[in-house]
Amino acid sequence: MNSDLDIDSSVSTYMQRLGEAARRASRDIATADSATKAKALINIATAIRDSRSGLIEQNSRDMHAAHASSLNSALLDRLELTGARIDAMASGIEQVAQLPDPVGEITDMKYQPSGLQIGKMRVPLGVIGIIYESRPNVTADAAAICIKAGNAAILRGGSEALYSNQAIAACIAEGLKDAGLPEKIVQVVDTTDRQAVLELIQMDRFVDVIIPRGGKGLVERISNDARVPVIKHLEGLCHVYVDSEADAQKAIDVAYNSKTYRYGICGAMETLLVAKESAIDVLPPLARRFAEKGVELRGCERTRRLIPDAVAATDEDWVTEYLSPVLSIRVVDGIDDAIDHIEKYGSQHTDAIVTESLANSRRFVREVDSSSVLVNAATCFADGFEYGLGAEIGISTDRLHVRGPVGVEGLTTQKFIVYGDGTTR
Numbered sequence: 001m002n003s004d005l006d007i008d009s010s011v012s013t014y015m016q017r018l019g020e021a022a023r024r025a026s027r028d029i030a031t032a033d034s035a036t037k038a039k040a041l042i043n044i045a046t047a048i049r050d051s052r053s054g055l056i057e058q059n060s061r062d063m064h065a066a067h068a069s070s071l072n073s074a075l076l077d078r079l080e081l082t083g084a085r086i087d088a089m090a091s092g093i094e095q096v097a098q099l100p101d102p103v104g105e106i107t108d109m110k111y112q113p114s115g116l117q118i119g120k121m122r123v124p125l126g127v128i129g130i131i132y133e134s135r136p137n138v139t140a141d142a143a144a145i146c147i148k149a150g151n152a153a154i155l156r157g158g159s160e161a162l163y164s165n166q167a168i169a170a171c172i173a174e175g176l177k178d179a180g181l182p183e184k185i186v187q188v189v190d191t192t193d194r195q196a197v198l199e200l201i202q203m204d205r206f207v208d209v210i211i212p213r214g215g216k217g218l219v220e221r222i223s224n225d226a227r228v229p230v231i232k233h234l235e236g237l238c239h240v241y242v243d244s245e246a247d248a249q250k251a252i253d254v255a256y257n258s259k260t261y262r263y264g265i266c267g268a269m270e271t272l273l274v275a276k277e278s279a280i281d282v283l284p285p286l287a288r289r290f291a292e293k294g295v296e297l298r299g300c301e302r303t304r305r306l307i308p309d310a311v312a313a314t315d316e317d318w319v320t321e322y323l324s325p326v327l328s329i330r331v332v333d334g335i336d337d338a339i340d341h342i343e344k345y346g347s348q349h350t351d352a353i354v355t356e357s358l359a360n361s362r363r364f365v366r367e368v369d370s371s372s373v374l375v376n377a378a379t380c381f382a383d384g385f386e387y388g389l390g391a392e393i394g395i396s397t398d399r400l401h402v403r404g405p406v407g408v409e410g411l412t413t414q415k416f417i418v419y420g421d422g423t424t425r
Contacts, residue, residue, distance in 0.1 A: 011191060015199035018154050018187050019206030022127045025184040026152035030124045034101040036179055037147055041097035044175030045090040048140060051171055052086050058167040059136065066160050074264035074323040078134035079161055089137050089168075092385055093144040099389075102409045103150040106417065117419040122412045124150035126208035129200045130393065131156045131222060133214035136164035138393075142211075143172045143186045145393045149411035152185050154207065156200055158214070159192035166190065201226040211406070213394045216321070231406065233371075233397035235321040236266030237347040238379040241338040241364070242282055243355035244275035250376060251278065251354040252286045257378040258352065260293050264323050266395060267350050267372075267382035271318060272329045273338045276302070279331045283307055295325040302331035318345040335360055339367050346370065348397045350382035371397050371404040 029037070048055070059081040066079055102122045109119035128151050132138045139155055146153040157165040169188035176183050189196050201210050204227045212222040216235045223230050240258050242251040251274075258269035274282055279302065287307045290297060297303075298317050299310035310329065317328040318341070332338045335353075342351050352374035353364040361375045372382045372395075382405065384392020389407025396402050402410035 011193045011195040012199055014191065015189075015196055015203065016206075018189065019127070019200075019203045021184040022152040022154050022187060023206045025182045026124070026127050028182050029147060029152055029185045030103075030126075030150045032150065032181060034103075036181065037101065037150070038097045040147055040176050040179035040181055041093050041144055042175075043178045044140070044144065044172050045093040045097070047171035047174045048086060048090045048093070048168065051167065052083060055081055055086055055164065055167050055171075056083070058163040061163045062136075062161050069160075071160060072324075075134045075160070077262065077264040079136065079164075081136055081164060085137060088385075089140045092141060095385065096144040096148050096408065099148065099408055101148065102412050114425070115420065115423050119417055120414040121417045122409075122414050125411055125413055127152045127154065127206055128393075128411060129154045129156070129203075129207045129210045129228065131197055131200065131210065131212045131214070131218070133158040133218060134161055135213075136161045136168060138213055139165045139168040139188060140172070142393050145406075145408055145411055147176075147185065148408045151411055152187075154187050154189065154200060156189040156197060162190075162192060197222070198225060201228055201230075204228050209411075211394050231394070231396050231398060231402060231410075233266070233347070233349060233395055235347045236268070236349040236395075237271065237319065237321055237345060238267060238269050238350045238352075238382070239271045239273055239338075239342050239346060240269050240352045240354065240379060241273040241332075241335070241342070242275060242278050243338075243353055243357060243360050244277040244334060245357040245360060246275070246278050246282070246354040247356055248278065248281040248285075251282050252289070254352065254354050254376065254378050255282075255286055256289050258380055259290070259295060259327050260325075261378065261380040263325055265380060265383075266321075267380045268323065269352075269379050270320065270322055270328065271341075271345070272327060273332050273341055274303075274329065275334055275338070276331050279303075279306055283329070283331075290327065293325065295327055297327055297329060299329040300331060303329045306331075321347075335363065339364070342368055342370075349395065350374065350379045352377060352379050371395060 105122040130142045173183040210228045210230045212219045283306045297310040298313040304310050348370045350372040351370045365373050384405035384407050392405040
């Protein structure tokens, strides 16, 4: 446990200490040069790889407790650290280290009639508070992106990942220290007391932005109670629409991968929409593949004519983010019907079309109002790493100030810079 939290310290006092330390450290990381930040990130990645056995050991403690408390399968999947996931964490950090540094970038410098030269400079947001459930890899991802973007971070993971997060935090502290940067740039909240979350989201004196990463209930609570601006998405009700002009095999592969790549991610397909012209060629073979994988299918009346084993879908199914091997299917009359369904039931997260029609793909991309719209690609690609952003800090369905996977640039803002020469008005 953090030595700052002793028996006599209240949670409020503890969190204030974290906030004060983060604000001080934010000045150091905001002015750190690109080489120093890159060195810190490479050091952290190396420390994570070198600590593989220790990370797995600590994660096993969390997994044992999670099984004992009957944590659901989706959260168990998010919680587990395997060797491959540890390697992915380290690789994501190294990718972030290699990205261009946006901090200090100057754009749009123009002379005005007054003689002033005015432009914009990209700068860090300051102190980022991140609240998340289960996924211990978020600790590494969030730290990396915040460091690269010149921000300090206060990270509050779920109680179910306490030991995993502490082990990863130790690697982060080691990497920062070896690069000559303050360890307080990234702080992981060590108490599982829920009061710590309320304190964090109301510390507008120290924290500039809150990013909640978890289920709909968590995000709603944070958004309702925060005094600090929140970057959020509530849920991932992702759709794949198989167009009337889709290649059947391509549609089967994209739909299958969208659902089964990982059930617990927010980019997993939850509803499959199929144009009536494509249904006979796509649904029966796809249903057989899903059956082999153990996916429960819930369909509309037209779907059940082609898949007799499908359960009858209800209105509730169209608005449910399953995060499990359950899929709702609806046969639609065409692209108009599909877009209307997505507008009515979707969460503006990620939606995809499978089609060979350039006109239909262009219309879908233009009219579907989601943070990611894909053509002939699986929804599970909605990920910062896959988009070339490096490890992401989350996916925003907001419009301000960033939308979609939030990478390094998403954790910066701009300020105006003005040059004169004794200029007066």
